Amino acid sequence: MAQILVVDDSSTMREIVSSFLTHNGFDVAVANDGRAGLQLLQEDTDIKLVVSDINMPNMDGLTMADKIRTELGNTSVRIVMLTTEDNASMRARGKEIGITGWIVKPFRGEAVLGPFRKLCGM
Template sequence: MAQVLVVDDSSTMREIVCSFLSQNGFDVAVANDGRDGLAQLNKDPGIRLIVSDVNMPNMDGLTMAEKIRTELGNKDVRIVMLTTEDNTAIRARGREIGVTGWIVKPFRGEAVLGPFRKFCGLA
């Protein structure tokens, strides 16, 4: 069972984030868009944290987060957006639908280790 689900349409970004998290003791699963992310979450009840891009084909990260909170009724999983989007309106929408955190790319792993470990019950 994975603790963290990384959702990004960029294979390079998925690899960077997954590699860093794996090297730091996290069990990681991947998805290539929001639709795939929902499917992965449904298959793995051990996921405690989702790190997702916002802009992706098929289903964007905010729509995925909204579906997790409303359609799946999952209020426990933490959702962190890792994106180039730094628009205040988009961030506000994220907060409204239950996004836990917002990280503007580039990904600086060391800065998130503490919070991510806490989210996953590893701290």
């Protein structure tokens, strides 16, 4: 099953990120919002890393991350926010939730390969 779950409401961003990661040896699942991402994470216990946007309809990325930690009780999956948001209060909220990392868009794939491999145990 998937090692990385990419969650973004933009089909273009989902395609860019998932294609890059797949091309570089990762098994990737995708979801178009936090609600769908939470569901996929419940169904696939092999996911080690969630890469998520924040601003999405139905359920935003920080709410999804909070539910992963609290409702699912999953403290082992790593969560990285890939977003245009870069303010201190949002980062502080993410840290409280247990966000592993924060990447400000645009996505630069080469820069994340090493860290993502490490987070996935590769």
